[in-house]
Amino acid sequence: MRVTDIETIPLSHTLPEGRGLGDARGFGRDRVTTLVRVETDTGEVGWGEAFAPGSVVAPVVDEFFREDVVGMDPFDVRCLAEDSYTDPYHFGGSIFVQSALSGIDVALWDLVGKAVGKPVxxxxxxxxxxxxxxxxxxxxxxxxxxxxxxxxxxxxxxxxxxxxxxxxxxxxxxxxxxxxxxxxxxxxxxxxxxxxxxxxxxxxxxxxxxxxxxxxxxxxxxxxxxxxxxxxxxxxxxxxxxxxxxxxxxxxxxxxxxxxxxxxxxxxxxxxxxxxxxxxxxxxxxxxxxxxxxxxxxxxxxxxxxxxxxxxxxxxxxxxxxxxxxxxxxxxxxxxxxxxxxxxxxxxxxxxxxxVPQDPGLGIEVDEDAVDRYRSYG
Ligand SMILES: [Mg+2]
CATH class of the missing domain: 3.20.20.120 (Enolase-like C-terminal domain)
Known part of the structure; x- marks a missing residue:
């Protein structure tokens, strides 16, 4: 099994004016995140989430991960975190590299689980x-x-x-x-x-x-x-x-x-x-x-x-x-x-x-039509 494509999907939802909420450090009305969708040559799809804005995750994935991930065997997933600390050298510990890595890593584990028929x-x-x-x-x-x-x-x-x-x-x-x-x-x-x-x-x-x-x-x-x-x-x-x-x-x-x-x-x-x-x-x-x-x-x-x-x-x-x-x-x-x-x-x-879901991988079924409804084009 080899990865053939990786896609980042920016999602957002904005609460109505005046309905912001948050913590002692501030309020927000926007919920923003990025899904990572990984496809393989077996036709399987794995899902992950990089908990960061899509406008940031997409270029990080393109710059630092795409070349290595496309073509890789998802079973090599645990190598990816190691590589992130050495290539890109010095960038690996940064929040956005770790966020992008998170989304890809989780999607690869989803694929591994689906391949062996076990929950992650x-x-x-x-x-x-x-x-x-x-x-x-x-x-x-x-x-x-x-x-x-x-x-x-x-x-x-x-x-x-x-x-x-x-x-x-x-x-x-x-x-x-x-x-x-x-x-x-x-x-x-x-x-x-x-x-x-x-x-x-x-x-x-x-x-x-x-x-x-x-x-x-x-x-x-x-x-x-x-x-x-x-x-x-x-x-x-x-x-x-x-x-x-x-x-x-x-x-x-x-x-x-x-x-x-x-x-x-x-x-x-x-x-x-x-x-x-x-x-x-x-x-x-x-x-x-x-x-x-x-x-x-x-x-x-x-x-x-x-x-x-x-x-x-x-x-x-x-x-x-x-x-x-x-x-x-x-x-x-x-x-x-x-x-x-x-x-x-x-x-x-x-x-x-x-x-705890017992189906293979993450044990969830993503509704891609619903994902499209919250896809952010901004
Ligand atoms: Mg907290």
Whole structure:
């Protein structure tokens, strides 16, 4: 089997004026990503997602990958990440090279799975679990005035028992948001908070101490992603696990997060971290150091499918029989048709869990007519 063609498909969806949402660092109305479609001489098609704008991914694919990928055997997929660090020399660790690599790598794994008739998670790490806990990402900061309790109530009504909320706009507002969420969720639900790097270390420490009574499962990006020293400073002063990784690219950046247990949980995004090959290397490195792995997802349905396959394969080490904190996959609850409408059968996290697809490859069927509806020509 040989690759005969690779296509990048830019997708976008824009929320109505005034309906922007986001985190402590800003709002946005545009959801933008790029699908990667790879064809082979056997007529098979593999899908991946580069979680970056198509106007950037397309030239990176053409400049750095097309010549090597067209003609390659998809079974050589794990070589591609290695090559990205040496050819293009010095460019490999950059976000856009890693994003393009991610899309191609996931599409090649989809093809390998289809060729051998197995879902990708069986090829990566074995069938560790058939269902995953789905956690709702919600209570975003919004451009318009919305009741902060509403999205938590909606998540509870949908059956979620694990929820992540945005904080980071000041200690008083942080406490109000966490208290509101905990009151609605009840004491048994898992609650995580995400600062999106909007604090300096001391501010993050103060907030974590102020919300300690609400039993927070992890604090995400308390300081900017590039501030490794800041992570260690926060970690030394708090008793809540720290998570980061959505803004780190490639195994070498993740090694810095894992080294000395700078964070407690790494969160590779399958559309940016280098793909499934790189994510599995990151997972091996992290779990060896007893750092947990929980994929970050703000992607389209294809990136979500890659995250689900990856999450199904990751070891719980050191846990075996008793697993106090089960593997979870993020389900953003904001409006996003790129997540909900481009598959023939979409993921359904209602009830708080999601079944791991057992069909070959990513286990999804992309609806190409729907993809065309969200194709961006801008
Ligand atoms: Mg986050």
């Amino acid at each position: 998670h069986r090829l990566l790490g074995g069938n560790r679990r058939d269902t995953l806990t789905a956690y709702a990402s919600t209570m975003y900061f919004t451009e318009d005035d919305r009741e902060i309790a509403d999205p938590i109530q909606a998540a509870v009504d949908e059956g979620f028992t694990a929820v992540k909320i945005k904080i980071g706009s000041g200690i008083k507002a942080d406490v109000e948001r966490v208290r509101t969420a905990r009151e609605i969720l009840g004491e048994d639900a898992r609650l995580m908070v995400d600062i999106n790097g909007n604090y300096r270390p001391r501010q993050a420490i103060r907030t974590v101490n102020a919300i300690a009574e609400f039993d927070v499962m992890w604090i995400e990006e308390p300081v900017p992603p590039e501030n490794f020293t800041g992570y260690r400073e926060v970690k030394a002063s708090i008793d809540v696990p720290i998570a980061a990784g959505e803004a780190h690219y490639g195994r070498f950046a993740f090694k810095r997060l894992v080294d000395g247990r700078t964070v407690d949980i790494v969160q590779p995004n399958l559309g940016r971290c280098g793909g499934l090959s790189e994510a599995s290397r990151i997972a091996d490195m992290a779990t060896t150091e007893n750092v947990a792995v929980r994929p970050h997802v703000w992607n389209s349905a294809v990136g979500l499918a890659a995250a689900v396959q990856f999450a199904a394969s990751v070891s719980d080490y050191p846990h075996t029989r008793h697993v106090p904190d089960p593997m979870m996959v993020e389900f953003d609850r904001s409006e996003n048709p790129l997540r909900d409408r481009i598959l023939k059968s979409s993921f359904d996290p209602n009830g708080g869990s999601v079944d």
